[in-house]
Amino acid sequence: MEAEAVRIVLEQAFPEAVELSVEDRTGTGDHxxxxxxxxxxxxxxxxxxxxxxxxxxxxxxxxxxIHELRIKTxxxx
Amino acid sequence: xxxxxxxxxxxxxxEPVALFMKGTxxxxxxxxxxxxxxxxxxxxxxxxxxxxxxxxxxxxxxSMLSGWPTIPQVFVKGELIGGADITEELxxxxxxxxxxxxxxxxNRAQDVKAIALELA
Numbered sequence: 001m002e003a004e005a006v007r008i009v010l011e012q013a014f015p016e017a018v019e020l021s022v023e024d025r026t027g028t029g030d031h032x033x034x035x036x037x038x039x040x041x042x043x044x045x046x047x048x049x050x051x052x053x054x055x056x057x058x059x060x061x062x063x064x065x066i067h068e069l070r071i072k073t074x075x076x077x
Numbered sequence: 078x079x080x081x082x083x084x085x086x087x088x089x090x091x092e093p094v095a096l097f098m099k100g101t102x103x104x105x106x107x108x109x110x111x112x113x114x115x116x117x118x119x120x121x122x123x124x125x126x127x128x129x130x131x132x133x134x135x136x137x138x139x140s141m142l143s144g145w146p147t148i149p150q151v152f153v154k155g156e157l158i159g160g161a162d163i164t165e166e167l168x169x170x171x172x173x174x175x176x177x178x179x180x181x182x183x184n185r186a187q188d189v190k191a192i193a194l195e196l197a
Contacts, residue, residue, distance in 0.1 A: 046159065046167070047157065047158070047163060050160070050162070050163060051144070051145075054146050061146045061147065062146070068109065068147075070109075070162055071160075071162050072162065
């Protein structure tokens with residue numbers, strides 16, 4: 001899976017994100033570092049913020065096309 | 078014999094700090110499991126580890142219970158804390174140690190033990 005494809009999925013899930021980046025950590029298309037900063041995270045615990053990202057990527061996580069996902073999230077307030 | 082689901086639920090419920098990981102503390106099979114374990118050590122946590130690798134059903138049952146898709150998973154007093162990223166962030170912010178102090182007391186034991194689930 002290309003980093004760009006991951007980014008597109010996340011952009012659709014978080015259209016209001018003020019920061020969104022995806023890095024292919026190993027160059028192998030299955031280890032990603034994603035960073036999302038969005039007002040939709042405001043007031044949510046870190047756990048729930050990460051849940052939203054995991055939910056958005058449930059399909060590629062479930063079928064193994066993403067082997068490792070590192071997540072950094074924050075709200076905007 | 079208890080089902081896997083029951084055994085996993087029991088670990089989460091009864092162990093002060095449970096870490097579901099790939100491998101054991103002696104033989105860690107995944108960088109993220111290592112990160113989570115190190116963060117827990119750094120915060121002075123007792124840690125009970127469960128290796129998810131012996132059977133893929135362990136991971137499936139765990140994720141069904143927790144609603145969390147990836148390994149590792151850290152629980153404190155039955156509550157899901159998160160994976161390696163969150164555990165590291167909470168260590169850095171001091172919240173992890175605070176939570177452990179609140180839940181387990183400042184004079185808590187810091188033992189590490191590994192539990193092997195019984196597989197049918």
